Amino acid sequence: MSVNTLEAYRTGLNTFLAWAGPAGVSLLRPGPNTGFRYVRHLEGAGLAPSSVRVHLSAGKALYAALRWRGACEAAPSLDVRAASDPVPRWEKRKPYSTEDVALLLRHAGVQDAVIVVLGAHVGLRATEMTTLLRRELRLDAPEPYLTVTGKRQRRQEVALSPTAVEALRTLLAATPNYGPRVLTIHTHQSVENALKRLCQEAGVRYAGREVHGLRHIAGTPIYSESGDLLAVRDHLRHRTVDSSEIYVDYARAGKKAVRYW
Secondary structure (H helix, E strand, O other), X not given: OOHHHHHHHHHHHHHHHHHHOOOOOOOOOOOOOHHHHHHHHHHHOOOOHHHHHHHHHHHHHHHHHHHHOOOOOOOOOOOOOOOOXXXXXXXXXXXXXXXXXXXXXXXXXXXXXXXXXXXXXXXXXXXXXXXXXXXXXXXXXXXXXXXXXXXXXXXXXXXXXXHHHHHHHHHHHHOOOOOOEOOOOOOHHHHHHHHHHHHHHHOXXXXXXXXXXXXXXXXXXXXXXXOOHHHHHHHHOOOOHHHHOHHHHHHHHOOOOOOOO
């Protein structure tokens, strides 16, 4: 299980426990409508449908653990459907533009530049950036690459752009005695804070895009240039091509419609 999943479940568990007491829900003997009430509470708190589903998953995991330990036999109905999200997924966390990335790099320090290129060129997730090891870099190979450990501990080689190679070389030269990780910051939140601060300095919008928006720009030009969803899937290490389909919408959004009357 990834660090992000553990953090999401921890947050979901704390949210459920904070709600259950004041709501009069017995942890070991929940009522039959507990799931419905909890979903309405989460929606009333303004959580997006995707966040509601994550919180429900955390609740299911809690009761699975309690049953496994023999603490209770309760299996409250937490399979309630969250309200459908009216916002298309490609409208959320949109990619940064190439101009944005160039502006970020102009304002970036040594380590911030590596964060930008690892996201925007290599397509790494924030957690993959913080766990990347220096021994996994192959900067002197005929075709430079790195080996990333992604979700479900899957390892894969990912090609490096010339800009990424230059940024990584600069960071390694500036921190010769540091290691074994590439970055000197080790948490998802630290990466978010670094990019948010850089966006403020460069005058680039961070809200609604965050760190993952860098990853989105990594996949968009691949589809724009090749029209090959499998190439997007391979570069971003998606488990299925379904996750790659969003880049079709990003690529289309980047092209103005042309009509001939």
